[in-house]
Amino acid sequence: MKISVDQVKCCGAGQCVMIAPEVFDQRDEDGIVVLLDESPDADHHDAARESADVCPAAAISIGDDA
Template sequence: MKVSVDQEKCVGSGQCVLAADDVFDQRDEDGLVDLLNPSPPESRLADVRHAAAVCPAAAILVQD
């Protein structure tokens, strides 16, 4: 799995962090998404897909 984020789209809602805090974080200076692990293990697929689904800005892309 490969994960990417578009910080230009991010609105800093933090839903991704709630869904998968080992893959996503928020930057201290502006609250925008910070991708911690662009290649998480397959065991995290459901949570990462959930993070992408609940992102209000559609700023997360998940590729299998």
């Protein structure tokens, strides 16, 4: 799994951080997403996918490692 985020699209809702705090964080000054782990371990894949699914701005992309 390879995760990327588009900080320009991010609206700072914070759903990703609540669902997958091991993978995502937010900047203190404006709440914009910060990617902590672009290739998380398998035990975090489901939470990362859920975060991408619920992101209101579609700012999270999930792809293959290849």
